[in-house]
Amino acid sequence: MSRNINRRELLRWSGALLPAAAGIESLHAAERRQEQPKNIIWMVADGMSPGVLPMGEHFSLRARGKGTIWHALGQRPEAAHALMDMASLGSIVTDSSSASSSWSTGSRILNGWVNMLPDGTALTPIGVLAKGQKKRVGLVTTTTVTHATPAGFAAVSRERDDEAGIAVQYLKVCDVVLGGGTMFFLPAARRDKRDLVADYREAGFAVALTRDELQRAAPGRILGLFSRSHLPFSLDVRHDDALRATVPTLAEMAQVALDRLSTSPDGFLLQIEGGRVDHAAHNNDAAALLWDLLAFDDAVGVVLRFCEEHPDTLVVITSDHGNSNPGVNGTGTEYMESTSSFERLLLARRSYAAVTPLLEGKGGRNAERVAPTADHVKETIRSSFGIDLSADETEWIQKMAAQGRGVTISKQLDKMVGVLGQVLGNHTGVGWTGTSHTSDYTMLVALGPGSGRFHGFMKNIDAFPILCDLMEIRHRNPSMTEEKAGQYRKAAGIVRAEKIHWA
Numbered sequence: 001m002s003r004n005i006n007r008r009e010l011l012r013w014s015g016a017l018l019p020a021a022a023g024i025e026s027l028h029a030a031e032r033r034q035e036q037p038k039n040i041i042w043m044v045a046d047g048m049s050p051g052v053l054p055m056g057e058h059f060s061l062r063a064r065g066k067g068t069i070w071h072a073l074g075q076r077p078e079a080a081h082a083l084m085d086m087a088s089l090g091s092i093v094t095d096s097s098s099a100s101s102s103w104s105t106g107s108r109i110l111n112g113w114v115n116m117l118p119d120g121t122a123l124t125p126i127g128v129l130a131k132g133q134k135k136r137v138g139l140v141t142t143t144t145v146t147h148a149t150p151a152g153f154a155a156v157s158r159e160r161d162d163e164a165g166i167a168v169q170y171l172k173v174c175d176v177v178l179g180g181g182t183m184f185f186l187p188a189a190r191r192d193k194r195d196l197v198a199d200y201r202e203a204g205f206a207v208a209l210t211r212d213e214l215q216r217a218a219p220g221r222i223l224g225l226f227s228r229s230h231l232p233f234s235l236d237v238r239h240d241d242a243l244r245a246t247v248p249t250l251a252e253m254a255q256v257a258l259d260r261l262s263t264s265p266d267g268f269l270l271q272i273e274g275g276r277v278d279h280a281a282h283n284n285d286a287a288a289l290l291w292d293l294l295a296f297d298d299a300v301g302v303v304l305r306f307c308e309e310h311p312d313t314l315v316v317i318t319s320d321h322g323n324s325n326p327g328v329n330g331t332g333t334e335y336m337e338s339t340s341s342f343e344r345l346l347l348a349r350r351s352y353a354a355v356t357p358l359l360e361g362k363g364g365r366n367a368e369r370v371a372p373t374a375d376h377v378k379e380t381i382r383s384s385f386g387i388d389l390s391a392d393e394t395e396w397i398q399k400m401a402a403q404g405r406g407v408t409i410s411k412q413l414d415k416m417v418g419v420l421g422q423v424l425g426n427h428t429g430v431g432w433t434g435t436s437h438t439s440d441y442t443m444l445v446a447l448g449p450g451s452g453r454f455h456g457f458m459k460n461i462d463a464f465p466i467l468c469d470l471m472e473i474r475h476r477n478p479s480m481t482e483e484k485a486g487q488y489r490k491a492a493g494i495v496r497a498e499k500i501h502w503a
């Protein structure tokens, strides 16, 4: 290469730099544009305590001969990492509606509400704002589609349990809605007898009620409902041919959602939730939790493949709160039994949700029931979990079946699933702190344009301004202080009964 060419090159570069140097602002603007994803995918493994990721990795290696995609993604140098404080308004422990609302609006609200302040002020959720930017909006979940986490991105309600009302609100916001919950759409099950499925059809949605129909549905907007309530646990689907034929996996639903949303010229906002991870944790059911985590991980795989083909996509993978904090305790001399104990989880063929009805006492109410026989309990546990109980362990389960409570000292664990968790934990090494949500920071990993905005210790409400920036949305929602919220709670006499299905 001659000196002249070098000089010419140098001059050309200097010339090109001059106007840019004169306008640093335009350079920043260009950088910002580069950071601007066309599509945003927000993935939530609901109720996933920090200890679940390492358990999931150990389980995945043994159950499917490979580690989790989540774990592999975490090792990529371009992946951004954060830990998030998910506290709600007035409690260091959040529920899912408050958690999802906090991401969606940048305001902390009371548990049990959806995108609304205690004084009734409606907040504008991120799904509605994205729609205003001409983006398509999708919600995919393994719970009812109207459940707390998806609702937090697209609805406003004083009451998260008003799923029939939330189902109506999606009509104006969403383009893809996939999950469970026909009970909130079909006229026979709705109190107002409204045929919401017909209304969705009218609005241009294809409707799918089985896995086959999902694959065959006409292109465009889609409503897919594959169960009366939540979709069954992945563990139960694995061992039931009829369920496998009719219920799509989370990964399959994610793929359909991406196929339909990705034709949008202005991009999309998609939330994908592995909602039953949370329910398995409430049940202290380690095998069900891990199989649903792997189902979520399969969906992560589908999303990452999409991101490779569409690099203008930001994906955020996280959870909304811990739940019951499972962990594998060391067992045996020098903990040499821990691994083989944990591997017993691979023998499970039924979720606790499927097993507990088989263990119920017969006749009467609490403390009057007749316990199942010891042989029945032992055989049910052996055929469901591949574990042989001791006489003592069998007796604890019989006692709980007969009494309904008063069996164990921990108030949280004093229920059939709590006793099952403890008894089977003797064999698997998995222990639990309780049966409800916990205050842990949640893990977050992000990839794609804008992912660098997520780092270090963050608050749940930090996500909203980032998402707005990335979608060029200027809106800011109002918020309320803890003190003021306390006054409203007192004045309104807001007292809520503890609800076990809260997720």
Ligand SMILES: [Zn+2]
Residues within 6 Å of the ligand: 047, 096, 278, 279, 282, 323, 437, 501, 502, 503
């Ligand atoms: Zn929950």
